[in-house]
Amino acid sequence: MAMTEINDQLLEQFFQPAKSVKLEDNGFTERVIHQLPDRAARLSHWWTFFCVLLGVVAFFVFRGWEPIMIGMLSLLKMNIGDIHPVPIFMTMGVLCCLAILEFVQRVERSQI
């Protein structure tokens, strides 16, 4: 019984200095927060996957290749001079805007 008390006293004294040790953060919290899984990005990926899957299913269910084939055949039969330039410019403009938007988002993501 006395031996246990002596042990405890000795050990208490030995470990006493370790009790008051407080480790400074030194950027630890930032590193943890930076490594947390990004739920928004994960949801975004799932949403994109869902939309693509829906598009593929709809393409086959509604026989999406038929209008494409009709359009391509009519293009082949059409003279170049008959094509109106305005829809082409509009399409090019929309595509350019989308490309710029994607580029800006990628730059922003790489800076985070």
Place this chain on the structure above:
Amino acid sequence: MNSLSDISLVAQVAVFHNQRAFDQLVRKYQSPVRRFLLNLTLGNEALSDDLAQDTFIKAYTHITQFQGIASFQTWLFRIAYNVFYDYKRKSQPQSLSEKEGNGNIPEDAQSVSLGSREGAGESLKMDIHAALAILKEEERACVTLQLIDGYSLDEISKMLNMPVNTVKSHLRRGKEKLTTYLKNNGYDGNK
């Protein structure tokens, strides 16, 4: 009051995935968790910080499993011990009890005196980590949680997921080994 604010922060993390709330929890508990892991890894700062990061990330991803029966700190320590145990199991597939607990400090352990880390002027005559190295993992965990962090048997039992009697056995064996070790090395408590 403290636990109430913890529960409030945990609720914000669980429901709204509020990273600012989790940031507050990490800032509050980083020191005890890192210190616990630092003692378990016998002073290996880089390893203990990596394990502490894994601990907090696991806490974040499994935050909905926190039921609030024990304190958030108890729950965190339990995750920390599991993370440490998993790491040891993966890195050393053979029984740890055979490798450790023989008084030899593992190669990856830095023999840093806690007294010198603190920089308070009071340096230990003997290295705490060298003394902890003679213990088996479970004994080391029980001893550090009781003698350094000041937890009760019940709390240690919850943290390490062990019956109270097992914790008592580990504590008794660990303390006996440490006392013998300290006495054999001339530490009488007055130095």
